[in-house]
Amino acid sequence: MSTSAVKFYQVGSFAVGNRLLRDDERSVQSDPDRTNALTSGHRACQGCGEALGARYALDAAMRATGDQIIAVNATGCLEVFSTPYPESSWRIAWLHSLFGNAPAVATGVAAALKAKGDTITRVVAQGGDGATVDIGLGALSGMFERNDDVLYICYDNEAYMNTGVQRSGATPPAARTATTQAVGAHPGNVFGQGKYLPKIAMAHDIPYVATATIADLRDLEAKVERAMTIRGSRYLHILVPCPLGWGSASCDTIKIARLATQSGLFPVFEAINGEFVASSKIRKRVPVEEYLKLQTRYSHLFSPQRNDEVIDHLQRIADKNIERYQLMGE
Amino acid sequence: MDKPYAITLTVGSSLANHTGSWRVEHPEYIHRMPPCNQACPAGENVQNWLYIAEDGSYEHAWRELIKENPFPAIMGRVCYHPCQTACNRTFLDEAVGINSVERFLGDHALEKGWKIDPPDHETGLAVLVIGSGPAGLSAAYHLRRMGHQVVIRDATHAPGGMMRYGIPKYRLPREVLDAEINRIKDMGIIFQLNTRVDDVHDALDEGFDAVFMAIGAQLSKRAYIPAGESARILDAIQVLHHFEDGQTPMLGRKVVVYGGGNTAMDVARTAKRLGAEEAIIVYRRTRDKSPANDQDIEEALEEGVLIKWLSTVKYMGEDDMMIEKMELDEKGFPQPTGEFETLEADSLILALGQEVDFSLLGNNVDLDVKSGVMDVDANMMTTHPGIFAGGDMVDGDRTVTTSIGHGKKAAKYIDAWLRQTKIEPKVEKTAVAFEDLNTWYYTDAPPAVRERLAASRRVYDFSEVVQGLDESTALYEARRCMSCGNCFECDNCFGVCPDNAIKKLGPGLGFEINLDYCKGCGMCVSECPASAIEMVSDL
Numbered sequence: 039m040s041t042s043a044v045k046f047y048q049v050g051s052f053a054v055g056n057r058l059l060r061d062d063e064r065s066v067q068s069d070p071d072r073t074n075a076l077t078s079g080h081r082a083c084q085g086c087g088e089a090l091g092a093r094y095a096l097d098a099a100m101r102a103t104g105d106q107i108i109a110v111n112a113t114g115c116l117e118v119f120s121t122p123y124p125e126s127s128w129r130i131a132w133l134h135s136l137f138g139n140a141p142a143v144a145t146g147v148a149a150a151l152k153a154k155g156d157t158i159t160r161v162v163a164q165g166g167d168g169a170t171v172d173i174g175l176g177a178l179s180g181m182f183e184r185n186d187d188v189l190y191i192c193y194d195n196e197a198y199m200n201t202g203v204q205r206s207g208a209t210p211p212a213a214r215t216a217t218t219q220a221v222g223a224h225p226g227n228v229f230g231q232g233k234y235l236p237k238i239a240m241a242h243d244i245p246y247v248a249t250a251t252i253a254d255l256r257d258l259e260a261k262v263e264r265a266m267t268i269r270g271s272r273y274l275h276i277l278v279p280c281p282l283g284w285g286s287a288s289c290d291t292i293k294i295a296r297l298a299t300q301s302g303l304f305p306v307f308e309a310i311n312g313e314f315v316a317s318s319k320i321r322k323r324v325p326v327e328e329y330l331k332l333q334t335r336y337s338h339l340f341s342p343q344r345n346d347e348v349i350d351h352l353q354r355i356a357d358k359n360i361e362r363y364q365l366m367g368e
Numbered sequence: 369m370d371k372p373y374a375i376t377l378t379v380g381s382s383l384a385n386h387t388g389s390w391r392v393e394h395p396e397y398i399h400r401m402p403p404c405n406q407a408c409p410a411g412e413n414v415q416n417w418l419y420i421a422e423d424g425s426y427e428h429a430w431r432e433l434i435k436e437n438p439f440p441a442i443m444g445r446v447c448y449h450p451c452q453t454a455c456n457r458t459f460l461d462e463a464v465g466i467n468s469v470e471r472f473l474g475d476h477a478l479e480k481g482w483k484i485d486p487p488d489h490e491t492g493l494a495v496l497v498i499g500s501g502p503a504g505l506s507a508a509y510h511l512r513r514m515g516h517q518v519v520i521r522d523a524t525h526a527p528g529g530m531m532r533y534g535i536p537k538y539r540l541p542r543e544v545l546d547a548e549i550n551r552i553k554d555m556g557i558i559f560q561l562n563t564r565v566d567d568v569h570d571a572l573d574e575g576f577d578a579v580f581m582a583i584g585a586q587l588s589k590r591a592y593i594p595a596g597e598s599a600r601i602l603d604a605i606q607v608l609h610h611f612e613d614g615q616t617p618m619l620g621r622k623v624v625v626y627g628g629g630n631t632a633m634d635v636a637r638t639a640k641r642l643g644a645e646e647a648i649i650v651y652r653r654t655r656d657k658s659p660a661n662d663q664d665i666e667e668a669l670e671e672g673v674l675i676k677w678l679s680t681v682k683y684m685g686e687d688d689m690m691i692e693k694m695e696l697d698e699k700g701f702p703q704p705t706g707e708f709e710t711l712e713a714d715s716l717i718l719a720l721g722q723e724v725d726f727s728l729l730g731n732n733v734d735l736d737v738k739s740g741v742m743d744v745d746a747n748m749m750t751t752h753p754g755i756f757a758g759g760d761m762v763d764g765d766r767t768v769t770t771s772i773g774h775g776k777k778a779a780k781y782i783d784a785w786l787r788q789t790k791i792e793p794k795v796e797k798t799a800v801a802f803e804d805l806n807t808w809y810y811t812d813a814p815p816a817v818r819e820r821l822a823a824s825r826r827v828y829d830f831s832e833v834v835q836g837l838d839e840s841t842a843l844y845e846a847r848r849c850m851s852c853g854n855c856f857e858c859d860n861c862f863g864v865c866p867d868n869a870i871k872k873l874g875p876g877l878g879f880e881i882n883l884d885y886c887k888g889c890g891m892c893v894s895e896c897p898a899s900a901i902e903m904v905s906d907l
């Protein structure tokens with residue numbers, strides 16, 4: 039879709055690099071001198087998907103803007119692990135204010151740049167799923183409505199991780215969190231609640247909405263790059279598995295993101311001016327079970343006995359996504 | 369430093385925070401054994417030369433290849449490529465066409481006229497090699513590279529052994545054979561042709577410091593076949609040998625070949641090309657029990673050779689013969705059925721396998737023969753110190769590639785023996801399994817197929833049947849390699865580390881782990897497509 043396929047060489051477009059490509063065809067992350075917007079020494083957990091996703095996205099934004107960006111960060115893991123005063127891992131202009139107001143602060147930064155006549159520097163706002171779909175939703179909706187010139191990136195790890203894995207509006211059904219324990223007749227998070235922010239963003243008819251994961255770097259970079267060519271409000275929703283909150287092995291973070299896409303549970307697509315335009319196709323379809331069983335937040339679906347009813351329900355959600363977002367085929 | 373109101377600490381980078389202290393294990397870059405390398409009887413480092421070829425560095429790739437095997441153009445035509453049988457890519461789609469890339473590199477080198485440098489020093493030691501088949505040539509090449517003086521003696525008037533007197537031209541054109549042999553000759557190897565060695569012991573008396581025997585298995589096995597007075601019964605090895613020497617054998621219009629190996633296929637296909645209307649192979653077992661290579665059987669059938677599986681020859685007459693149908697018993701052995709069939713036949717060619725001619729051992733009893741082959745130890749040395757042997761005359765697969773491997777191994781141990789040193793035995797490594805790879809990253813890529821001459825055109829002359837790949841196709845095929853167990857610089861590890869703890873050192877130089885920041889998550893290991901990194905405990 040948004041990436042142009044690399045002509046055959048062992049790994050095509052799938053791996054980070056490819057020693058046989060011309061420099062200008064290579065991913066940002068394969069550059070030995072990449073900017074590392076988020077540098078080493080941060081306090082994210084081993085195998086943190088959010089740390090990785092943020093570096094992927096912001097390095098790409100830096101390349102796209104010639105390093106002329108200001109990032110506004112909501113409260114959450116990404117802010118806490120990167121900036122325990124007096125240390126910071128950020129190598130870009132970076133601002134933090136509150137949990138719920140990142141879109142509003144970003145709007146302000148964009149307005150200030152405009153007032154100064156600065157048409158070069160661009161604004162990125164970022165936050166976790168809690169900051170985005172719950173507490174910051176009002177501010178974000180206002181930002182979309184006004185079509186302020188900000189790229190908002192949501193790093194979706196499907197719960198409030200920073201404060202101890204509480205449920206958010208983006209927590210998937212059946213998942214166990216600190217506030218949706220695996221007890222009672224319907225263990226884990228309930229079905230039928232929560233919100234899917236990419237669709238809410240699309241409903242604002244903003245110029246660009248896209249989803250991505252850390253399992254497809256080339257796609258993620260291409261989407262950031264495309265977003266930076268557009269003025270107005272843009273929304274990028276990136277799935278970033280969390281080994282701590284999801285109960286998965288630290289080495290499996292990317293694998294889990296990949297299985298989320300290959301099962302259909304996390305559709306990867308793009309929408310322009312509110313209209314769906316394209317999706318990344320599933321290469322190797324897997325049953326949702328493959329994805330679920332690597333995470334202890336779903337272990338109650340498999341032991342002490344298997345809960346086929348719930349697994350089937352999750353499978354139906356995946357199947358529906360596959361249909362709705364046209365995830366199969368060429 | 370003056371700090372603003374309420375600020376007590378100096379702001380700095382998180383680089384001051386060495387998160388490596390969290391770790392209990394860390395990644396290390398490793399080289400693992402690719403299954404293709406392990407399966408190559410000549411010990412080629414297949415993965416390595418494919419990797420080098422992938423960016424178009426053909427000369428470099430070729431030079432790496434010939435470190436192990438001086439004959440890539442020959443290999444690319446006659447090797448049965450056990451490397452491909454072992455290739456992990458088989459489990460993804462189809463094996464990498466290693467053999468076709470090898471042929472491309474070999475042919476390309478001949479086209480470009482690349483030479484092999486003579487040794488940079490002379491040891492002053494001399495080795496006699498008896499037999500100029502693949503085993504002898506390979507030993508000579510490696511010994512010469514080490515700086516030894518090498519003399520090859522062969523009874524025939526042209527070098528190559530069964531590569532010349534067995535394998536027909538349509539599978540191995542003689543220009544290719546000659547060119548690759550001449551290239552090693554130019555390193556300063558002395559060929560003494562038309563020189564049969566009658567007693568190997570004389571060589572040591574002549575002053576050679578060591579001897580390598582590689583006389584092959586030249587004697588055809590015989591079988592008693594009741595035959596009429598004027599029945600024409602020939603021996604396959606002799607038919608092929610004489611034909612190579614320019615004597616066209618009288619085979620008649622209807623030729624029957626007895627035996628089911630490659631020699632049988634080649635002699636039947638040769639008969640077809642010499643104008644036989646019918647060439648029928650009679651073999652007492654089934655196709656899957658046949659020792660012949662499947663592609664050779666396929667090509668023979670394409671050319672109109674008929675094969676009577678599960679049949680034996682009972683009688684040979686002047687212009688006809690009788691065969692008996694066999695059936696397999698529970699143990700899989702063929703048993704007679706009492707059902708007979710008569711075939712028209714002007715000649716019967718026996719291709720029932722070969723034996724070693726031990727006459728050159730002389731009368732001396734210090735050289736042991738065991739079960740029909742030369743007895744050699746793990747160092748390829750016979751029971752006589754200083755006399756080594758390899759190829760078809762010792763135990764092992766009777767193939768060109770195995771013989772080349774024997775020659776290489778023998779050269780290594782001859783050299784050690786000459787220098788009175790010991791070589792530590794290699795530790796067998798387990799090969800990388802398909803399951804060890806992260807195959808998500810490999811794209812679909814159907815194999816490139818080598819064209820074959822149309823069967824109808826083949827039977828008129830001895831033109832080469834299988835065609836080579838052109839450059840772009842060979843390059844594509846090389847790039848299908850998954851680089852099992854060895855880094856191919858895909859940058860995944862460098863990219864996926866959430867802690868930027870991996871440094872990319874640049875093309876060909878690989879990567880380095882920065883242990884100050886590596887938290888030991890293992891993501892680089894999981895996402896390495898090639899299984900070229902492993903976690904090692906810090907505890």
Ligand SMILES: Cc1cc2nc3c(=O)[nH]c(=O)nc-3n(C[C@H](O)[C@H](O)[C@H](O)COP(=O)(O)OP(=O)(O)OC[C@H]3O[C@@H](n4cnc5c(N)ncnc54)[C@H](O)[C@@H]3O)c2cc1C
Pocket residue numbers: 446447448498499500501502503504521522523524527528529530531534535536563564565566582583584585586608630631634728758759760761765766767768769771
């Ligand atoms: C028809 C046919 C087709 C084959 N096809 C294939 C194939 O496609 N692929 C493959 O891998 N293998 C093939 N083989 C097998 C392969 O050719 C042999 O395994 C291989 O050549 C053995 O090598 P060698 O060096 O041990 O002996 P040889 O190749 O047999 O060479 C021995 C040499 O020693 C010389 N010699 C013998 N005695 C003396 C003496 N006393 N003094 C001096 N010189 C002597 C001979 O003249 C000969 O040149 C084929 C064999 C035959 C017969």
Ligand SMILES: Cc1ncc(C[n+]2csc(CCOP(=O)(O)OP(=O)(O)O)c2C)c(N)n1
Pocket residue numbers: 088113114115116136137138165166167168169170195197198199200201206
């Ligand atoms: C108004 C307010 N309420 C609560 C908090 C405590 N708090 C800090 S981060 C956080 C959760 C963050 O969750 P999310 O946005 O999903 O980010 P993550 O840590 O999961 O990356 C909460 C509840 C706060 N900082 N401010």
Ligand code: SF4
Pocket residue numbers: 402403404405414415418454455456457464466848849850851852
């Ligand atoms: S994929 Fe490459 S390295 Fe792996 S077995 Fe095949 S040829 Fe060898």
Ligand code: SF4
Pocket residue numbers: 085394395864865866867868869870881885886887888889890891892893
């Ligand atoms: S991905 Fe980085 S932190 Fe994790 S084990 Fe590898 S080098 Fe260490």
Ligand code: SF4
Pocket residue numbers: 397854855856857858859860861862879892895896897898899900901
């Ligand atoms: S991930 Fe890629 S670059 Fe890193 S060791 Fe493996 S093959 Fe090499």
Ligand SMILES: [Mg+2]
Pocket residue numbers: 166167168193194195196197198199206
């Ligand atoms: Mg979260």
